[in-house]
Amino acid sequence: MDATGAGLESLTMVRHGQSTVNAAPYTGAEEFITGTRDADVPLTELGAAQAAAAGRRLAGFDPGFDLVLCSPYLRARETARIALVFLSTPPVHFDERIRDREPGVLFGLTRIGIQRRYPDEFREMQRSGGFYHRPPGGESWPDVALRLRAVLREMHGHVLVFTHDIAIVLTRYIFGDLSEAEISVQTSAQVRNASITRWERGDSGMRLTSYNDTSHLG
Known part of the structure; x- marks a missing residue:
């Protein structure tokens, strides 16, 4: 039996603030980023301000947090560092x-870039759909869900997580808030930067109490 989330009392997930990639204008080019790893993409000035606003909002949550987890990617680390100035929490893990x-090989490419540089892969992506497609050297959405299930099983108490849009959407999927068909639509409905999503334990398990909330951003 999958006991995902069994030890949780609440789970609060924050998407990182606006990154330099998020802010890049779409020009119809084949690439949206060059010269850096995905793990090293930083926040913009706006993203830093968004992180501070999220921190001020999180400071009002009652109860507080027993565990704080963060993605190792720079944009998430910067968001956590700025937001946590406003909270009293255990050390970040x-x-x-x-x-x-x-x-994988598709990193940094726009849809046009994939179609032009990897036409066979583009056709396979169209055939299998965005949810199940696994690019060479990369992951499908279920691959990400598998690692999320593992970490969710280890969570206990009231947990705060700084992460990415796909992790938030897939946590909804894991908790039964979204079906595969619904999540396939979500692949193009991006979770907003510095938004807050929260689940609280109810009689029937983890209950979604807020999703994609950006009211703290003004």
């Missing part, structure tokens, strides 16, 4: 299982 999806 960095866990690679809550990192962003690994895109």
Whole structure:
């Protein structure tokens, strides 16, 4: 039996603030980023301000947090560092299982770039759908869900997580809030930067109490 989330009393997930990639204008080019690893993409000035606003909002949560986890990617680490100034929490634990999806050979490419440079892979992506497609050297959405299930089983008490949009959407999937068909739509409905999503334990398990909340951003 999968006891995912059995030890949780509440789970609060924060997407990182705006990154330099999020802020890059779409120009119809084949690439949206060059010269850096996905793990090293930083926040913008706006993203840092968003992280501070999220921290001020989190400071009002009652009860507080027993455990704080963070993706090791720079944009998530910077968000956590800024936000946690406003809270009194245990030390942050960095866990690679809550990192962003690994895109493999498709990293940095726009949809146009994939179609032009990897036409066979683009056709396979169209055939299998975004949920199940696994690019060479990368992960499918279920691959990410598998590592999320593992870390969720280890969580206890009231937990705060700084992570990425895919982790938040897939946690909804794992907890039964979204079906495969619904989550396939979510692949193009991005969770907003510095948004807060929260589950609390109810009589029937973990209950989604807020999703993609950015009211603290003004």
